[in-house]
Amino acid sequence: MEIIEVKNLAKVYNNGGVETRALNGVTFNIRKGEFVAIMGPSGSGKSTLLQILGLLDDYSHGGFHFNGQDIKSYNSSEVAKIRNEKMGFVFQAFNLLPKSTVLENVKLPLLYSDRPESDWDKLATEAIEAVGLSHRINHEANQLSGGEKQRVAIARALVNQPEVIFADEPTGNLDSKSGQAIIEIIQKLNQEKNHTIILITHETYTAEYAERIIRLLDGKIESDVKVENRKLDGKSFVK
Amino acid sequence: MKLRYSIKTALTGLRTHKSRSALTILGIVIGITSIILIMSLGAGAKDLILGQVEGLGAKNVIVLPGREPSGASDLASLYADSLKERELTALKNKNNLPNAVNVMPIIFGSENAVYQNEIYKPSLFGSGESMAGLFDLKTDKGFFFTDEDVKSKSAVAVIGDKVRDKLFGQSQALGEKIRIKNTTFRVVGILIKKGQGSFIDFDDSIIIPYTTMQQYVVGTKYFQRVVVEADSENNIEAVATDIKKTLRDLHNITDSDKDDFFVSTPAEVADKLGTIFNTLTIFLTAIAAISLIVGGIGIMNIMLVSVTERTKEIGLRKALGATDVEVLTQFLLEAVILTGLGGIIGIILGSGLAFLASVIINKFAGLAWTFTFPYGAAILGLIVSSLVGLVFGIYPARQAARKSPMEALRYE
Numbered sequence: 013m014e015i016i017e018v019k020n021l022a023k024v025y026n027n028g029g030v031e032t033r034a035l036n037g038v039t040f041n042i043r044k045g046e047f048v049a050i051m052g053p054s055g056s057g058k059s060t061l062l063q064i065l066g067l068l069d070d071y072s073h074g075g076f077h078f079n080g081q082d083i084k085s086y087n088s089s090e091v092a093k094i095r096n097e098k099m100g101f102v103f104q105a106f107n108l109l110p111k112s113t114v115l116e117n118v119k120l121p122l123l124y125s126d127r128p129e130s131d132w133d134k135l136a137t138e139a140i141e142a143v144g145l146s147h148r149i150n151h152e153a154n155q156l157s158g159g160e161k162q163r164v165a166i167a168r169a170l171v172n173q174p175e176v177i178f179a180d181e182p183t184g185n186l187d188s189k190s191g192q193a194i195i196e197i198i199q200k201l202n203q204e205k206n207h208t209i210i211l212i213t214h215e216t217y218t219a220e221y222a223e224r225i226i227r228l229l230d231g232k233i234e235s236d237v238k239v240e241n242r243k244l245d246g247k248s249f250v251k
Numbered sequence: 252m253k254l255r256y257s258i259k260t261a262l263t264g265l266r267t268h269k270s271r272s273a274l275t276i277l278g279i280v281i282g283i284t285s286i287i288l289i290m291s292l293g294a295g296a297k298d299l300i301l302g303q304v305e306g307l308g309a310k311n312v313i314v315l316p317g318r319e320p321s322g323a324s325d326l327a328s329l330y331a332d333s334l335k336e337r338e339l340t341a342l343k344n345k346n347n348l349p350n351a352v353n354v355m356p357i358i359f360g361s362e363n364a365v366y367q368n369e370i371y372k373p374s375l376f377g378s379g380e381s382m383a384g385l386f387d388l389k390t391d392k393g394f395f396f397t398d399e400d401v402k403s404k405s406a407v408a409v410i411g412d413k414v415r416d417k418l419f420g421q422s423q424a425l426g427e428k429i430r431i432k433n434t435t436f437r438v439v440g441i442l443i444k445k446g447q448g449s450f451i452d453f454d455d456s457i458i459i460p461y462t463t464m465q466q467y468v469v470g471t472k473y474f475q476r477v478v479v480e481a482d483s484e485n486n487i488e489a490v491a492t493d494i495k496k497t498l499r500d501l502h503n504i505t506d507s508d509k510d511d512f513f514v515s516t517p518a519e520v521a522d523k524l525g526t527i528f529n530t531l532t533i534f535l536t537a538i539a540a541i542s543l544i545v546g547g548i549g550i551m552n553i554m555l556v557s558v559t560e561r562t563k564e565i566g567l568r569k570a571l572g573a574t575d576v577e578v579l580t581q582f583l584l585e586a587v588i589l590t591g592l593g594g595i596i597g598i599i600l601g602s603g604l605a606f607l608a609s610v611i612i613n614k615f616a617g618l619a620w621t622f623t624f625p626y627g628a629a630i631l632g633l634i635v636s637s638l639v640g641l642v643f644g645i646y647p648a649r650q651a652a653r654k655s656p657m658e659a660l661r662y663e
Contacts (some may be wrong), residue, residue: 068656068657088575092573095570095572096571097572100627101570101571103660106567107567107660113265120573123260124568124572125572130255168571172572178604
């Protein structure tokens, strides 16, 4: 089943009369449970595409359906609800609340959900366990290492049991060891829990954890191929 | 987002910058403290003065010589001579004032009282026997002089507790002789300590028959006041009307604008004073409220800074599903909690200062100043301070709500 359907999607920025086409008509679909990496050089439009797919920004032309529904039919409150219930975000800069604890950070999406308050602690604790940070649950975010912070961000993205997880350069601010650990956690979520993952990266090494890579260039799709030597648990496998 | 968590989130936001939050609410604290203090002191002053007016007797009508005073500093009535024995007799006539039970003249004076080597200058009053009843004066020792003493211009005196202390110390006072001007008076009564229950401090007074005062002390024939006691509070207006008619007839006055006397009831005085106090209190409170506006502008300024500083956090919350309304509510709540907290601190501080003031006034000024916790002012202060947060917090909260999540997340 297609969870994301995009047709001739375009995004045009207008800065003081100067038009910039960040996306120039992209078309693709993503199935439920698929792990897709979107790659491209700086200015290729990959971040813009992620923002549109994550309902964080509008598009200028084309069509975008999420779970079969045209996104344009939703108002801003409904869009916020979809972001809260159906999507999880992992950002390059982690974007945690520094003075809040791990538990409080992970609970943040629940504050805006319709889930009963009595379930919040349980859901958050489970998400924290899934990323292996139970021993740091009451530590403030600013006391954590980079890798730990990104794990908390992943737990936060998971807590509402979303359908799609968007990861924007999740290893960008981490050393290689921490980065590998993070991408392995993300892959595990896809393999074991069947979360749909959309990963933005400029690192081929990281992209090879996905099953499919969409390459963008100048706002257009340059290629859309299955990964041949996909990495599983850090090892490459020939498919 | 649940209200409880909204409040918790708002409190967390404020706790992150404790010093800044404290300085921000200073304007509100000062404003509310001032308002509470002014309203509390105003109420205390009003109670004190009205209590003193009540001490003049709720059923008493006071006649003053001369035209109606133009203000508190108008002392013309002290020198007007339109109330003399003739007027007193007319007012005592039951045919003229059927609802009056007592008519009593008062003469004011201030002379040295001398006993042996002691000299003291109390307030001096010349009056009649009914002064004791009208002002509820009771003697600790001896008795109040009688109408016979008034008729015979006896040189007798009733002294207050403070006068006894100043002139006689621990010695026996009753029956002793004191000299006022060139006349020797025998002390026939010592009043029970009363405190300042009216405008007159009877503890610091000497009361002598008014005929004696006229003859031997002041040398004048006129009275500064005539006090008429009505048989009931319901008949005060009737008594006042009868007094005016009697005196106008006596003085051949047909135009009330040409009255050479003035009639006042404690109720009228209390009413006028009450209006004056209320107006003054409102005026001063309004001035204090200006500081609330200044404080509110400060709140708005700091909230705008806070919104800018927390742009990324706003973007994050929106990305995680917060709606514009939820973001607006969070920042508005922060402003209202901030100002509400300032209001509470101001109420506590203002009440504390008002209580301290009442203790000082009681102890050092010897006035019967009552402190009552200003419930009305406290509730008003809390509402006003919260409203300030609402009014001055709405603009920054809207700025926060309008931020686009992605632009906010990209903000450096």
